[in-house]
Structure formats: C-alpha cells, structure tokens
Amino acid sequence: MGLSAGWLEAPVECGSAAGFGLYLHVPFCHHRCGYCDFATAAVGDDDPAEVEVLLDRYLAALRADLVRQVGAGSWPALTSVFIGGGTPTLLGGVRLAALLAAVGEHLEVADDVEVTVEANPETVGPELLAALADAGVTRLSMGAQSLAGHVLTTLERGHGPDRPAQAVAEARAAGIAEVSLDLIYGTPGERDADWLATLAGVAALPVDHLSAYALTVHANTPFGREVAAGRMPAPDDDVQRERFEAARTVLGAAGFEAYEVANFARATRRVGPEGVAAPARSRHNLLYWRHGDYLGVGVGAHGHHAGRRWWSTRSTSAYLAAVEAGDRPVTGEEHLDDSERALERLLLGLRVREGLHPGDLPPIDPLALEDAVTAGLVEIACGRLRCTDDGWFLLDEAVDRLTA
Numbered sequence: 302m303g304l305s306a307g308w309l310e311a312p313v314e315c316g317s318a319a320g321f322g323l324y325l326h327v328p329f330c331h332h333r334c335g336y337c338d339f340a341t342a343a344v345g346d347d348d349p350a351e352v353e354v355l356l357d358r359y360l361a362a363l364r365a366d367l368v369r370q371v372g373a374g375s376w377p378a379l380t381s382v383f384i385g386g387g388t389p390t391l392l393g394g395v396r397l398a399a400l401l402a403a404v405g406e407h408l409e410v411a412d413d414v415e416v417t418v419e420a421n422p423e424t425v426g427p428e429l430l431a432a433l434a435d436a437g438v439t440r441l442s443m444g445a446q447s448l449a450g451h452v453l454t455t456l457e458r459g460h461g462p463d464r465p466a467q468a469v470a471e472a473r474a475a476g477i478a479e480v481s482l483d484l485i486y487g488t489p490g491e492r493d494a495d496w497l498a499t500l501a502g503v504a505a506l507p508v509d510h511l512s513a514y515a516l517t518v519h520a521n522t523p524f525g526r527e528v529a530a531g532r533m534p535a536p537d538d539d540v541q542r543e544r545f546e547a548a549r550t551v552l553g554a555a556g557f558e559a560y561e562v563a564n565f566a567r568a569t570r571r572v573g574p575e576g577v578a579a580p581a582r583s584r585h586n587l588l589y590w591r592h593g594d595y596l597g598v599g600v601g602a603h604g605h606h607a608g609r610r611w612w613s614t615r616s617t618s619a620y621l622a623a624v625e626a627g628d629r630p631v632t633g634e635e636h637l638d639d640s641e642r643a644l645e646r647l648l649l650g651l652r653v654r655e656g657l658h659p660g661d662l663p664p665i666d667p668l669a670l671e672d673a674v675t676a677g678l679v680e681i682a683c684g685r686l687r688c689t690d691d692g693w694f695l696l697d698e699a700v701d702r703l704t705a
C-alpha cells in the first residue's frame with residue numbers, strides 16, 4: 302500500500318496533523334460506582350465545608366500544573382479541551398469557568414475549539430449548564446449507562462432511568478452545542494429487552510453522540526471482588542458481542558454512524574466545510590485515536606508529544622503535595638521509538654471506522670497485509686486501511702498479522 306519512509310515526519314491526519322488537545326482530570330465523585338477503576342475518590346459522605354476547601358485546593362493545583370507544563374514547551378493552538386473525571390461538574394460552574402479562563406490565558410485556542418465537560422446526570426441543572434455554556438463549553442458528555450432501573454441499581458448509579466433525558470433537555474435549553482451519553486452493556490442481570498429499550502430510548506433523545514462500552518470487570522473494584530468470589534457472574538463474551546451488534550443496528554437505523562469501536566455520532570448541529578451537517582464525532586477522542594499530541598493535567602492524567610508520553614500520579618494527596626511544593630507530579634515517562642510508535646498508531650487508527658490514510662501507515666510487509674486481508678480482519682477501502690467488522694473485535698490479532 303504505497304508505504305513510504307518518512308511517515309513520521311509528514312503525517313497526513315495522525316501525529317501533529319491531528320490537532321492539539323488538553324485533558325484536565327477531576328478526581329472526585331459523589332459515590333464510587335462498583336465497576337469503576339478511574340482515578341477518582343468518593344467525597345459524597347465527607348463534610349461539605351471540607352470538600353469545598355479540597356476543591357479550591359485542587360483547582361489551584363490544576364492551574365499551577367497547567368502553567369508549568371505550558372511553560373515547558375511551545376505549543377500550537379488548542380483544537381480540543383476535555384475536562385474529564387471522575388465527575389468534573391462537582392467543581393461547580395464558577396470553578397470550571399475559572400479553569401477554562403486559565404486555559405485561555407496560557408494557551409492559544411483555535412476559534413472552533415471543542416470544549417467537553419464530563420458529568421453525571423444528577424450533578425447538573427439549568428444554572429450549572431448555563432454557566433458552562435457561558436464559559437465556552439461546547440460539548441457535554443454524561444454517563445447514562447442504562448435506562449433500566451434495575452441495571453442502574455446494580456451499577457450503583459445515583460440517578461434513576463428518567464434523569465438522563467431531563468439532563469439532556471436542560472443541556473439543550475442552556476445552549477450546549479453537543480450532547481453525548483455514555484452507556485454500559487452486559488451488566489449482570491441486564492436482559493436483551495433492557496438493552497434494546499435503552500438503545501431505543503437514547504436514540505429518541507436529542508443527543509448527537511453516544512458511547513457504548515461493554516462492562517469491563519476490573520480486579521481492583523468491588524465488581525472484580527464479587528466476580529472473583531463467585532457472587533457475581535462475569536460478563537459473557539457472546540452476550541457482549543450480541544449487545545454490540547444490537548447497538549450498531551438500532552443506532553444505525555436512528556442515524557448514528559459507528560465511527561469507532563465504542564462510539565456513535567449523528568449528523569446534527571456541526572456543519573462541515575461543505576456547509577452540510579457533519580457527524581458530531583468527538584474531536585478530542587479522535588485526537589487520541591489519530592495518535593496526536595496533547596497535554597494531560599491533573600491526577601492520573603496522561604500527556605503525549607511526538608512520541609514522548611508522561612503521566613501523573615493517581616493519588617490526589619501525592620498530586621497536591623507535589624504541585625504545591627513546585628515539583629512535577631509525574632510518576633512515569635517514556636519515549637516511544639519508531640517501531641513502538643508504528644505499532645501504537647496502527648492499534649489506535651484501526652479502532653476508527655475510517656481507518657488510516659496510506660501516508661500515516663508505517664511500512665507493512667505486502668505478504669503480511671495480504672494475510673490480514675485474507676483472514677478477513679482488515680480491508681482496503683477508498684485507498685485506506687481499515688478493520689472489517691470482525692477485525693474490530695480481533696484488533697490485536699489484526700495488528701499482530703500486519704506487523705508479523
């Protein structure tokens with residue numbers, strides 16, 4: 302496939318050509334859901350006054366960490382900002398606006414920057430959403446997980462099945478341009494009918510984007526311990542695949558494009574260069590899948606620039622102590638060599654439906670390519686290398702064959 306040397310220096314869509322992003326992590330939630338192993342801690346039962354002090358301290362640390370990282374390099378204009386968690390909306394509108402103002406003070410920002418904030422549906426309301434819209438937030442991503450009450454109970458969610466729809470309506474009324482919901486499928490006790498009703502329910506809402514994740518059971522979580530003790534069944538691979546197929550069918554019929562293994566976008570508000578509505582894909586997540594560059598600020602945040610990757614401590618107390626002492630809160634750093642970057646670019650690029658442009662592909666042995674195509678794992682479509690539907694489920698095997 303016209304695989305040229307020099308692919309790292311002259312990327313077409315990957316690497317520096319993918320844009321430049323900023324991830325800011327907020328490691329607090331009301332309650333820690335039993336399945337979640339994100340870098341976050343529950344503060345819902347803590348003294349509210351102490352929580353306010355902690356949030357102020359954390360905001361100051363985020364600012365200081367941002368300023369230090371920005372000062373350590375020279376950066377292009379930001380094309381996306383993603384405030385993730387945890388539950389960033391626990392910071393409240395005033396702190397989130399101050400955080401975004403600090404970003405604008407210290408980094409150049411593209412005119413059409415995408416600014417996403419993650420939220421739990423029960424942590425937002427009209428006032429907060431209006432404050433976010435005023436502060437420049439263009440995209441709200443909320444965890445709905447399921448519209449079946451008993452599944453939400455198993456997942457230990459703090460909201461009922463009706464709350465996501467109300468929160469979507471509130472976000473729309475507040476003028477947030479794009480709204481996304483996260484779903485989880487394959488939860489113990491979830492029936493086919495629960496998942497189908499959830500899909501039909503969210504597709505009927507005025508949302509632009511959906512993420513649908515197979516439940517992952519992490520060993521270090523309450524779910525992991527329940528499964529290990531035999532008190533909770535492990536998710537069934539066949540059921541997970543059926544649920545994924547159902548998502549593609551139902552959401553596809555409702556106008557959603559499956560643009561990544563777990564992500565669906567609908568052509569709604571975003572207008573493309575030709576003046577037609579374009580699917581509201583997550584620009585920030587596309588940056589990750591295109592192996593682009595981004596700064597990562599906050600507890601457990603990862604950054605990536607030209608093959609160098611670094612990440613901060615997952616401990617909030619260690620993070621605060623390091624930043625407040627003027628130290629880097631970084632606990633790990635690595636430099637990827639060309640072959641590691643090639644492997645990563647393939648793995649990430651094949652997650653996306655559009656696959657990879659030939660100019661972004663590392664050299665691939667023609668026999669290895671033929672083998673992966675014959676095995677039905679990848680295909681060449683419109684001159685691009687992409688996974689087939691089967692290949693999406695066997696991504697590691699596809700990459701193994703391509704790099705053999």
Ligand SMILES: C[S@@+](CC[C@H](N)C(=O)[O-])C[C@H]1O[C@@H](n2cnc3c(N)ncnc32)[C@H](O)[C@@H]1O
Nearest residue numbers: 336337386387419420421444483514515516517
């Ligand atoms: C940071 S949370 C989203 C915002 C907010 N904290 C919430 O939960 O509503 C990111 C998303 O990751 C997904 N997620 C987290 N842990 C998961 C797991 N073990 N398996 C599958 N999806 C998971 C959930 O869909 C969740 O909404």
Ligand code: SF4
Nearest residue numbers: 330333334337386387
């Ligand atoms: S899923 Fe969301 S609300 Fe639940 S613990 Fe994880 S980050 Fe917090």
